[in-house]
Amino acid sequence: MTQASSALTLPAALTLRDARSALASLGPAIEASVDPTVTIDAGSLAQVDSASLAVLLQCRRLAEGRQRAFEIRNAPPKLVDLAKLYGVAELLGIGG
Numbered sequence: 001m002t003q004a005s006s007a008l009t010l011p012a013a014l015t016l017r018d019a020r021s022a023l024a025s026l027g028p029a030i031e032a033s034v035d036p037t038v039t040i041d042a043g044s045l046a047q048v049d050s051a052s053l054a055v056l057l058q059c060r061r062l063a064e065g066r067q068r069a070f071e072i073r074n075a076p077p078k079l080v081d082l083a084k085l086y087g088v089a090e091l092l093g094i095g096g
Contacts (some may be wrong), residue, residue, distance in 0.1 A: 007039040007073065014055060022055050030062045038063035043074030045074055056092055070089035 008029050014022055015082035016043075030038050040059060044051070056072065063070040071093050089095040 006033075006035045007041040008039045009043075010045050012044050014045055014052040015047055016051040019051040019055050020031075022032060023058060025037045026055070026059050027062060030059060030068075031066065033063075033066070035046075035066065035068070036071040037071055038066075040070075040072045041074055042072050042076060042079055045076050045079055048076075048079050050082065050086065053083060053086055053088055057088065060092065 008026060011022070026040075034037065038059065042056075043070065060070045070093070072092055075092075075094040080089060083089035083092055084095055
């Protein structure tokens with residue numbers, strides 16, 4: 001994960017195999033953020049599964065715990081479709 005222009009950028013793959021390391025990177029970055037909105041750039045995501053949603057939901061919880069807004073930018077269609085399937089698209093603010 002990288003942080004560029006205050007957006008946290010997701011890797012190309014965010015699956016069950018990658019979830020733990022993604023949270024290990026994203027969690028501290030969210031905790032350290034001073035921006036009023038935690039922004040996740042998902043434009044690089046090519047491989048997703050339900051673990052992707054779990055990671056993003058945890059990021060949202062962390063942001064809200066720090067009283068920050070949360071947004072996902074550039075969500076790829078695969079992620080949007082999966083979020084709709086699991087009923088969390090609105091909660092994550094994608095695919096609306």
